[in-house]
Amino acid sequence: MTRLTTEQNAEIQALRSTPAATLRPISAGLEEVLHTAFPVLDHGLIRVVDYMGDDSAIVQAARVSYGRGTKRVQEDRGLINYLMRHYHTTPFEMAEIKFHVKLPIFVARQWIRHRTASVNEYSARYSVLDNEFYIPEPQHLAAQSSSNRQGRGAVLEGDEAAEVLSLLRRDAEKAYSGYTTMLNEQESPDHEEARAGLARELARMNLSLNFYTQWYWKTNLHNLMNFLRLRADKHAQYEIRAYADIMLDIMAAWVPFAHAAFLEHRMDAVQLSGSAVKLVRRMIAGEVVTQVDSGLSPREWQELSVALGL
Amino acid sequence: MTRLTTEQNAEIQALRSTPAATLRPISAGLEEVLHTAFPVLDHGLIRVVDYMGDDSAIVQAARVSYGRGTKRVQEDRGLINYLMRHYHTTPFEMAEIKFHVKLPIFVARQWIRHRTASVNEYSARYSVLDNEFYIPEPQHLAAQSSSNRQGRGAVLEGDEAAEVLSLLRRDAEKAYSGYTTMLNEQESPDHEEARAGLARELARMNLSLNFYTQWYWKTNLHNLMNFLRLRADKHAQYEIRAYADIMLDIMAAWVPFAHAAFLEHRMDAVQLSGSAVKLVRRMIAGEVVTQVDSGLSPREWQELSVALGL
Amino acid sequence: MTRLTTEQNAEIQALRSTPAATLRPISAGLEEVLHTAFPVLDHGLIRVVDYMGDDSAIVQAARVSYGRGTKRVQEDRGLINYLMRHYHTTPFEMAEIKFHVKLPIFVARQWIRHRTASVNEYSARYSVLDNEFYIPEPQHLAAQSSSNRQGRGAVLEGDEAAEVLSLLRRDAEKAYSGYTTMLNEQESPDHEEARAGLARELARMNLSLNFYTQWYWKTNLHNLMNFLRLRADKHAQYEIRAYADIMLDIMAAWVPFAHAAFLEHRMDAVQLSGSAVKLVRRMIAGEVVTQVDSGLSPREWQELSVALGL
Amino acid sequence: MTRLTTEQNAEIQALRSTPAATLRPISAGLEEVLHTAFPVLDHGLIRVVDYMGDDSAIVQAARVSYGRGTKRVQEDRGLINYLMRHYHTTPFEMAEIKFHVKLPIFVARQWIRHRTASVNEYSARYSVLDNEFYIPEPQHLAAQSSSNRQGRGAVLEGDEAAEVLSLLRRDAEKAYSGYTTMLNEQESPDHEEARAGLARELARMNLSLNFYTQWYWKTNLHNLMNFLRLRADKHAQYEIRAYADIMLDIMAAWVPFAHAAFLEHRMDAVQLSGSAVKLVRRMIAGEVVTQVDSGLSPREWQELSVALGL
DSSP: OOSSOHHHHHHHHHHHTOOEEESSOOOHHHHHHTTOOEEETTTEEEEEEEEEOOHHHHHHHHHHHHOTTOTTSSOHHHHHHHHHHTTOOGGGGGOEEEEEEEEEHHHHHHHTTOOSSEEEEOOTTTSOOOSOBOOOOGGGOEEEOSSOTTSEEEEOOHHHHHHHHHHHHHHHHHHHHHHHHHHOOTTSTTOOTTOOOBOHHHHGGGSBTTBEEEEEEEEEHHHHHHHHHHHSSTTSOHHHHHHHHHHHHHHHHHOHHHHHHHIIIIITOEEEOHHHHHHHHHHHTTOOOOSTTTSSOHHHHHHHHHHHTO | OOSSOHHHHHHHHHHHTOOEEESSOOOHHHHHHTTOOEEETTTEEEEEEEEEOOHHHHHHHHHHTTOTTOTTSSOHHHHHHHHHHTTOOGGGGGOEEEEEEEEEHHHHHHHTTOOSSEEEEOOTTTSOOOSOBOOOOGGGOEEEOSSOTTOEEEEOOHHHHHHHHHHHHHHHHHHHHHHHHHHOOTTSTTOOTTOOOBOHHHHGGGSBTTBEEEEEEEEEHHHHHHHHHHHSSTTSOHHHHHHHHHHHHHHHHHOHHHHHHHIIIIITOEEEOHHHHHHHHHHHTTOOOOSTTTSSOHHHHHHHHHHHTO | OOSSOHHHHHHHHHHHTOOEEESSOOOHHHHHHTTOOEEETTTEEEEEEEEEOOHHHHHHHHHHTTOTTOTTSSOHHHHHHHHHHTTOOGGGGGOEEEEEEEEEHHHHHHHTTOOSSEEEEOOTTTSOOOSOBOOOOGGGOEEEOSSOTTSEEEEOOHHHHHHHHHHHHHHHHHHHHHHHHHHOOTTSTTOOTTOOOBOHHHHGGGSBTTBEEEEEEEEEHHHHHHHHHHHSSTTSOHHHHHHHHHHHHHHHHHOHHHHHHHIIIIITOEEEOHHHHHHHHHHHTTOOOOSTTTSSOHHHHHHHHHHHTO | OOSSOHHHHHHHHHHHTOOEEESSOOOHHHHHHTTOOEEETTTEEEEEEEEEOOHHHHHHHHHHHHOTTOTTSSOHHHHHHHHHHTTOOGGGGGOEEEEEEEEEHHHHHHHTTOOSSEEEEOOTTTSOOOSOBOOOOGGGOEEEOSSOTTOEEEEOOHHHHHHHHHHHHHHHHHHHHHHHHHHOOTTSTTOOTTOOOBOHHHHGGGSBTTBEEEEEEEEEHHHHHHHHHHHSSTTSOHHHHHHHHHHHHHHHHHOHHHHHHHIIIIITOEEEOHHHHHHHHHHHTTOOOOSTTTSSOHHHHHHHHHHHTO
């Protein structure tokens, strides 16, 4: 694992080897992976740096609503399933998690659209960005989909793939070279005394969107699930999904009951529109229905067919 | 301490006597008081049930902005002071705290106006509220201020005070009696088989605003300070200030550097308007200024005089 | 319509009779009912006092994503349906609405849990509340449900109903009488010179939760739909649903395409869990399934049966 | 004005020439400039596309708090000043504004950190970005400040300036050329039938941070002021301040009373810490104070000296 500096690795080692005593609830599963950096893409990483609460925090918050006489009536797993199924979302806000993420800027631009979170990002106004940029692996070098304006089609092959990779690399290197030339930092081996050096906040604009940035990102479990539902979905762009998939595993370690309920009632769930409900009733009653007499538009009919495996 | 049931006290005892090992940062000061119920008003309480982060979480988040070459340049205390002074508020979002609060409904109605928080409240749709209501102590029984429409004037005395206390108590008891009568709960000693009992969600409307409710309330340090700035202020209603004052003490135990900076740059700070800045310059230059030639309205002049002890 | 003072009615009349010219988009349907007060419950009301945007604002925001070459490809109605179906929620934030609402305090307490909104409420710290409280109509006087802890059962009848109504009225009148006695306002016919009068912020605690308050409440269409999905639902408490039902009609006048899509893809929609999807596939394939071999818990099976009319 | 396409200019012309009748309050000042595109930087623009409310909306919301007996006690201008001075912020949420903005991506990255807003951005997953990038004017080509890590120093001159400008331009053109080559769009004059073309969501990563994007951005007046306080401040990066300065002018046209109060109590205001208050008192009393006996750190002393013109 070479995505972190020697100092950072030493710090993680130190953090992982010095447990402290706490009176707070702990999540044994999450303690196992706390601070550990999981590699993502070619230079990225994600790691949990802190958390608060576990499955029992959800249950505790839900039970305050039920008050005397109802404690322990339902067991925790069932209660969490019930809350998830019925969109009783506030108890899921009672657990909180904080990640350290290293990610390409174009991924960061998608990620930040999730507003209900706290963020502190590495600032290229203050500091100099490293020479690290994302180059897709060949199997992720997809063509534009011809049927879906936001989708990917077949994987590029042969010369075209090679040229794209070489072009991406060449332009990123060029951009970084221009960046350091303009900065003309004292520490740079190419530093020229005669030049003042452009302000960092300006020089950064020469970098391309595949350069890596870093941030701390903190959110509660409810909003984490909103993030995962969109970003771990198969329609999400592969590069952000690579992060979301790991976060989904982390969620499984952290809050296993909530994770199972989330898969069952969100990730694997299908929503039927009012018209689709009527249609499904007819089909269950044995009627053979086609798009034409379904009352659905061709597109909705096609989506429903896929969802129900018709 | 009789504000909690025997079961609740036993639970707190158990929680406080079973430390667990964690790899997370801890706040030694807050661990000291974790779970402990602090009494507030006549039947209320507040206690911390969980937290995440400490002063170092603020510093860590701030330093990600400074990146390589700037670590440890400023020491933590100074950095936190700097952040507070310059309203760099996002690092303060990186620490989180969760309270269990028992409070009168009219206090809950003020409290809930702080929207950036997570809340789970005891539900009177599901459960029956206890017969607990707030009666002010005589020294808090203030008259309406004649000068300030939202303020309190002198403390009521003698017969008037006694009558107010007796009236408040009488009406609350009456309200609770009506509540239980309408509910006609099976468990009630006065249960009448012949009556069905009114739905809880309806019966509760007979209770008055001084009845106690309970909730879990979770927020980050930035929003906690927004709450405290308003509610620990001397213009806040006494009853909510009684909670805020204890939360301010809890904040001191949790994040001592942030607490000191908060007092210095928020609670004890004075904001000068553009006009007031010009005025203060003239006064420092030795000029004797009166309201008439101050350029301020009489009210602003009076507020500034109080703030600067003129 | 006597829910408003003569002055308020005159003001509404004036507002409705003085159109102004604007270059903004307008919603013809909403202009029809702007400012008009709709009665709710016995003393409540709801009226739109301002708005921004209409169906075209949603479309405009969605189309910025598609950029050149895609304008007008899909017609507005279909695009709004697509956005709703796929939870592309941000374009719905582009329309905004502001209501003036008069409502019982226990309803206000449910309402305020929707945090993503702006609120200014009549303050009982500054002002004296009117002697107006909610008394249910006999057909809404429901017993506690025995099967559902948060639900209503059959309507109370005969003596029990009469006693509940009389008790509610008696206690509210008592509470208001205590309130005015403690306040001892100068304007009161019973004002006693010898008494100072209790501070308003204290006296209000004697009022019960069925007293009416008022506020301005402003939110965007996305959050309005979140509100309506919960509060116009048949599981919502009747008293808040009475407001939500009218707001749903107002939404139909304001943004007819979004309203139709909202009914189809939210209010009338059914969500199938991952397990339920598999089950529905089996049933469509002609298999006769019972709860025992359904893989669902009895409760989920029962909910699904109701939803699909099995 | 050539920042907009002919179609866009025609659309603006059409919008500006077809007033409609509304019963809503209007802001005469804002109607004057509604839809008009103000140029910013070399290719950017900002224009108001919709709004809701004006100064009277703030006043209306504030007055609901005061209720009967207090109407018209204070005139609007004074009331707005009072609200601003005392941080009674909720009434300012009652006015709303929506902008269409064209801006470089690195500016968009700062802007989006203001979370309490609604955004719809041009999507480079769906569409192809135009060949438009930001090149600073020579007078904004500043060196890195040596005293302030996030600041700009003196303007670059002579050969260094010329080389920076040429490098920025060369790299941006290179990046765009790589972008279109990889895309290999059918409409492109250089389209090659033999190549599939890289997915848009991937190709965009080759563009640098000075390329322009566009969005709709909607927020309320309270959050707009939070934005302006930071971004129209002299410490903000010049490129975002160029937008904020125009938005401040737009605010003056929209809500003139709130704008004046905002300058007086926010932009031109100075906050004194608890220690600084004591110091100012001593200075007003005639004492000559130096940093050493001020009780302030050198940095705070220096900041206070600047603020008070000592």
